[in-house]
Amino acid sequence: MSESSINSLEKLYARRCHCGLNALNLTAWTDLNAGRRFYKCPRPKATSCGYWEWQDKQQLPPRAVTVIMDLKGKLDVMKVERNKLKRIVDGMEKAERDNLKILFDETKFISAQEAGKVMLLEKKIKKLKTIIFISCALFVVFVVRIMK
Numbered sequence: 551m552s553e554s555s556i557n558s559l560e561k562l563y564a565r566r567c568h569c570g571l572n573a574l575n576l577t578a579w580t581d582l583n584a585g586r587r588f589y590k591c592p593r594p595k596a597t598s599c600g601y602w603e604w605q606d607k608q609q610l611p612p613r614a615v616t617v618i619m620d621l622k623g624k625l626d627v628m629k630v631e632r633n634k635l636k637r638i639v640d641g642m643e644k645a646e647r648d649n650l651k652i653l654f655d656e657t658k659f660i661s662a663q664e665a666g667k668v669m670l671l672e673k674k675i676k677k678l679k680t681i682i683f684i685s686c687a688l689f690v691v692f693v694v695r696i697m698k
Contacts, residue, residue, distance in 0.1 A: 567591035567601035575605065585610055585618040 565573040573589035587605035591598040610618075 565589040565603060568599035569593060569601070573601060579622060581619060582615070583609065584615045584622065
């Protein structure tokens with residue numbers, strides 16, 4: 551369909567409410583009128599002009615209403631199931647985040663312990679270097695005295 555034909559269809563089916571605004575084109579979901587399209591004023595109920603009109607002048611066949619309501623019921627059930635699964639997944643994600651935080655905290659604790667061990671080893675190495683240096687100096691002194 552070309553754009554001009556779409557615009558002409560919109561103009562053909564467009565309605566203005568008593569306020570002069572473009573009326574909303576909505577779909578009814580009541581048991582009696584499921585799937586029927588209607589127009590209404592776009593303003594909130596408190597300030598609405600009260601404009602309301604069916605797009606079509608006759609109800610849908612009973613079979614069409616039944617099919618629409620069955621499909622809507624199935625859609626509602628699926629939405630409930632989707633929300634239930636979403637809550638389960640969100641719970642799993644939270645549990646996984648909590649587990650990762652615990653592992654991270656444990657890693658930080660282990661890293662702090664390891665850092666403490668490294669510092670102790672560095673101090674021991676420094677002491678050993680000092681002892682080796684003093685031993686070398688004493689050895690040199692001893693050798694020099696023996697040669698004299």
